[in-house]
Amino acid sequence: MMKAFSSLFSLSYIPLRPAAVILVSLLILQITLKTFHLLWHKPKKTERFFFEQGLLGPPYRFLLGNLTEIVSLMLAASSKPITAPFSHNILPRVLSFYNLWNKTYGSTFLFWFGPTPRLAVADPELIREIFITKAKFFDRYESHPLIRQLEGDGLVNLSGHQWALHRKLISPVFHMDNLKMLMPSVGETMVGILEKVAATAAAKGEEGGVELDVAELYHSMTEEAVTRTTFGRSYDEGKAVFQLQTKLMAFAAEAFNRVFIPGYRFLPTVRNRIRWKLDREIKEKLLKLVSCRKEEAAAGEAKDLLGQMTSPAAAGITNSDIVEECKTFFFAGKQTTTNLLTWATVLLAMHPEWQDRAREELRRVCGARDLPSKDDLPNLKTLGMIVNETLRLYPPVVATIRRAKADVELGGYRVPRGTEILVPIIAVHHDAGLWGPDAERFNPARFAYGASRSARHPNAFMPFGLGERTCIGRGLAVLEAKMALAAVLRRFMIRVSRNYVHAPTVLMMLYPQYGAPVIFSSICEDR
Numbered sequence: 447m448m449k450a451f452s453s454l455f456s457l458s459y460i461p462l463r464p465a466a467v468i469l470v471s472l473l474i475l476q477i478t479l480k481t482f483h484l485l486w487h488k489p490k491k492t493e494r495f496f497f498e499q500g501l502l503g504p505p506y507r508f509l510l511g512n513l514t515e516i517v518s519l520m521l522a523a524s525s526k527p528i529t530a531p532f533s534h535n536i537l538p539r540v541l542s543f544y545n546l547w548n549k550t551y552g553s554t555f556l557f558w559f560g561p562t563p564r565l566a567v568a569d570p571e572l573i574r575e576i577f578i579t580k581a582k583f584f585d586r587y588e589s590h591p592l593i594r595q596l597e598g599d600g601l602v603n604l605s606g607h608q609w610a611l612h613r614k615l616i617s618p619v620f621h622m623d624n625l626k627m628l629m630p631s632v633g634e635t636m637v638g639i640l641e642k643v644a645a646t647a648a649a650k651g652e653e654g655g656v657e658l659d660v661a662e663l664y665h666s667m668t669e670e671a672v673t674r675t676t677f678g679r680s681y682d683e684g685k686a687v688f689q690l691q692t693k694l695m696a697f698a699a700e701a702f703n704r705v706f707i708p709g710y711r712f713l714p715t716v717r718n719r720i721r722w723k724l725d726r727e728i729k730e731k732l733l734k735l736v737s738c739r740k741e742e743a744a745a746g747e748a749k750d751l752l753g754q755m756t757s758p759a760a761a762g763i764t765n766s767d768i769v770e771e772c773k774t775f776f777f778a779g780k781q782t783t784t785n786l787l788t789w790a791t792v793l794l795a796m797h798p799e800w801q802d803r804a805r806e807e808l809r810r811v812c813g814a815r816d817l818p819s820k821d822d823l824p825n826l827k828t829l830g831m832i833v834n835e836t837l838r839l840y841p842p843v844v845a846t847i848r849r850a851k852a853d854v855e856l857g858g859y860r861v862p863r864g865t866e867i868l869v870p871i872i873a874v875h876h877d878a879g880l881w882g883p884d885a886e887r888f889n890p891a892r893f894a895y896g897a898s899r900s901a902r903h904p905n906a907f908m909p910f911g912l913g914e915r916t917c918i919g920r921g922l923a924v925l926e927a928k929m930a931l932a933a934v935l936r937r938f939m940i941r942v943s944r945n946y947v948h949a950p951t952v953l954m955m956l957y958p959q960y961g962a963p964v965i966f967s968s969i970c971e972d973r
């Protein structure tokens with residue numbers, strides 16, 4: 447056997463030990479050459495390929511690409527708040543590496559995420575190609591494993607036939623007529639929260655108002671909305687599941703902030719064991735819910751995710767598909783809308799003239815009604831413009847990534863398979879070339895004639911993405927935002943606290959780094 451082994455390599459005349467040494471050396475040489483090829487030769491060749499087409503960028507560095515520069519630029523940016531009081535020029539702080547390289551190399555440039563080439567694309571014409579006309583050449587980017595475990599293998603992470611099937615089944619949940627049925631419960635939750643605020647202010651007897659961190663204020667309302675959308679009449683059981691999911695998210699956020707060690711999440715550490723237990727509990731509870739709902743089909747009630755996915759139309763959908771989809775809804779639907787509401791409140795607190803205009807509109811449209819009715823909502827144009835301007839200046843999802851799954855031509859450039867494309871939504875939203883010289887000003891009036899006519903390009907506004915993979919929950923998010931802001935503005939005058947430090951930053955989404963303290967003063971008037 448040994449003989450056969452050595453003769454296989456024509457080394458039979460060499461004594462066995464030296465032969466083994468040579469074999470191992472050859473193997474090491476081969477691995478070294480392959481590593482050198484993958485981590486140096488190939489990236490450098492790709493870099494030349496792009497540079498020859500005029501697509502420049504920071505030079506590739508062995509193994510890490512530009513990661514070191516990205517991390518140090520981001521750390522430096524997040525170490526100091528924005529000095530100009532309430533400036534909305536937040537791009538240099540939020541995506542500092544993009545801001546720097548965009549100035550040096552232009553709006554389409556190449557940089558390196560480790561040994562993988564990433565093309566930053568902020569030209570709406572090219573973005574249109576990526577999301578709409580040439581979407582079939584691009585895949586969604588696979589999330590970090592910890593995030594993926596949380597966000598579930600639902601719509602956000604699916605592709606091809608499975609994605610199309612899920613999207614078709616789920617879409618009716620978000621039809622406006624269906625969403626409007628949610629309004630009373632969402633409104634009630636918000637009113638409940640605000641009554642507590644008013645009671646606290648009254649108990650403290652603070653004439654100047656009560657200070658609240660608005661980043662915390664909206665959680666229960668957005669949770670209410672996403673729980674009803676997902677579970678409908680199985681609300682109470684669903685709520686228990688989402689409470690576990692919140693705990694799990696806290697663990698993941700903590701792990702995400704640490705250095706990523708591949709494979710670490712599989713080790714039976716105390717924290718990992720707690721995470722696994724929570725994950726198991728969530729799955730078990732969801733599976734129980736799914737089988738209950740499969741047994742009892744009901745008619746004449748609002749459509750919810752669970753109902754749609756257990757309906758007879760859902761042939762081919764497994765229980766585990768449903769579990770993953772519920773997780774996705776929670777992940778994609780809660781924090782995004784909470785962030786939108788946080789920034790909208792901060793912006794209104796910074797710009798009292800827009801509070802007045804929105805309040806005036808609420809009085810005119812809703813009259814004596816405490817909360818907007820479903821017919822009032824489309825008439826709350828000023829509030830809609832404020833929501834849009836918030837999403838433009840402070841988009842909760844600051845960027846999105848695609849991966850070219852074939853060689854493809856993009857705006858005349860040749861892009862090789864495997865290239866990742868970074869679409870910096872926030873940079874497009876702050877581009878003076880698209881939005882005019884007042885791009886950094888909070889001016890909701892720019893949306894007076896609709897989102898597609900607000901900028902020099904109809905696709906310049908894209909807080910919910912574009913094309914077929916656009917956010918399925920956008921209608922719900924806007925409805926929640928209008929409802930919550932209406933409830934706040936009818937009861938309170940708001941102003942920014944002296945303790946507020948203007949420091950937007952990214953941790954998966956766009957956050958106020960030091961919280962968002964805002965002063966709420968009750969309005970005493972007859973409505």
Ligand code: HEM
Nearest residue numbers: 601602778779782783786843846909910911915917919923
């Ligand atoms: C202000 C609130 C929200 C923002 C800013 C937002 C933003 C986005 C964006 C940018 C995308 C596309 C990502 C990409 O193309 O890579 C997306 C997709 C998605 N969003 Fe939202 N979202 C919000 C609220 C919601 C809500 C309330 C839900 C559900 C309850 C939701 C569920 C989803 C799902 C399932 C997808 C994936 C759609 C698909 O791939 O077919 N989102 N969202």
